[in-house]
Amino acid sequence: MSRDLRSHDLPGRGSRRACKAVTMHTEPHLVWKAPAGDRFPRPDWSATDAALPAGLPDGDLHRVYGALARQWVDGLRDALGGGYRVHGGGDWLLLSHECDRYVELLLQTLRRDRRRIARALDGLADDDGYGPHVLLLIEDLDDYYAYVAHFYPRHGGAYAQSAGMFVDDGYGHLIVPHRALEDVEAVTAHELTHAMLRDLRLPLWLDEGIASNMEQAITGRSLYPPEPELIGRLIEYWRREGLEPFWSGASFARPDQGSELSYALASHVVAFLGGDYPRFREFARAADPADAGNAAAREVYGEDLGALMRRFLGDGDWTPRPATHSR
Structure with a gap:
């Protein structure tokens, strides 16, 4: 799952498991940032966490972060407009402009690949956390780069070309620009590997090397043949x-x-x-x-x-x- 509440995420609050369990009787609400000139809603996850009662049991935490993730993705849908819909529920939330059949096949692939990554990277890949995984499938490339500019470094005023990203910021999520289903499935295999390795805090070369090899194993495509x-x-x-x-x-x-x-x-x-x-x-x-x-x-x-x-x-x-x- 995608909201990881280990101690580095909640400084000073300690382990929720160590606190007396409490029950949340009201629906949670996101605290939003308001960065100047940004058209996309950006949650303030630290402030949102701080507003929640300590000691919520795991079942409530999963429900709470599911509701918060839905508020967030609904906000992105409204900001993008133009036919975007939110699909899924349970283990995945998918924001996309695609038809139902495309979405159904993609969600099947995401669930299958998550199991394959966990098996292949036994002892490394970790799927712990609360709330669903989130995938943003963005139709327009300008919208994609406008969103990821918040997280993506420039070099001399230019961005490296990006086929997709795992954004490990607050609530980890995948974002991919629109392309054919087969190509999206390859990118999500790579980025989902990053998501499931994030708690190791690997050197970047090692993280990318594992994700590239996992993508090749899942898709059967040789990305960098030793020619x-x-x-x-x-x-x-x-x-x-x-x-x-x-x-x-x-x-x-x-x-x-x-x-x-x-x-x-x-x-x-x-x-x-x-x-x-x-x-x-x-x-x-x-x-x-x-x-x-x-x-x-x-x-x-x-x-x-x-x-x-x-x-x-x-x-x-x-x-x-x-x-x-x-x-």
């Missing part, structure tokens, strides 16, 4: 640029080929490491964004990430520099 042309581009680009933007995560949002080649390299490295899944799971659970997972690699694999990367890029100083990294 000589791609391998040559990877070696040439990273030898010229150095790997620090990759380790820090900055290169994934570049509006040039650096973004594609970041995803490609991450996908190949994770595919290699994932061949021994028990060790990979141990590594992923220990990987710290502060050093791009370098200490965890030494502990689990007996060599640092620089040595690992020489298998892909040849000789060079590829070791992460911790001072440059954040997530």
Whole structure:
């Protein structure tokens, strides 16, 4: 589910399970932000959380966040207008402009993929939380970028091309621009993987590499086949640029080929490491964004990430520099 109420979300309030259980007798209401010039309703989830009574039992929390999510998605529907509808209930809320058959097939796929991700990433993927998963399927590309601009970094005034996002802000949700159903299903497989990994707080290269490999496993499409042309581009680009933007995560949002080649390299490295899944799971659970997972690699694999990367890029100083990294 998509509203995660661990201690980092509710500073100072402690565990709800440790409090005396109470019952909520009135319907909850969202607290809204009012950013200047923003056409989309943006909930203030911290203020909304603070307005709820402490100690609500799990069943009430699930119901409360289901109602809050519906208020939020209804507000987005009204802001977008033009035939958008809210579908689903229970485990998913889907805002879309699509016909009922399209929505039915997509919801079936989302439910199936969630089960597949949980099985494939046993010990890593986590579906805990309250309220339904939320997917915003946006018809107009300008509307899509207007929405994600609130969360998406610019580089020199330009955005990297985006096929979809998992927005881990307040109430985690998926947002995807309209395209053919098969293509939307590929994007949601990738972004749902991010959603189910979010509590690990992985280095970005590792998070993206896992999501890319999961997308390939679910769709059967090879995103970055190890062909000589791609391998040559990877070696040439990273030898010229150095790997620090990759380790820090900055290169994934570049509006040039650096973004594609970041995803490609991450996908190949994770595919290699994932061949021994028990060790990979141990590594992923220990990987710290502060050093791009370098200490965890030494502990689990007996060599640092620089040595690992020489298998892909040849000789060079590829070791992460911790001072440059954040997530």
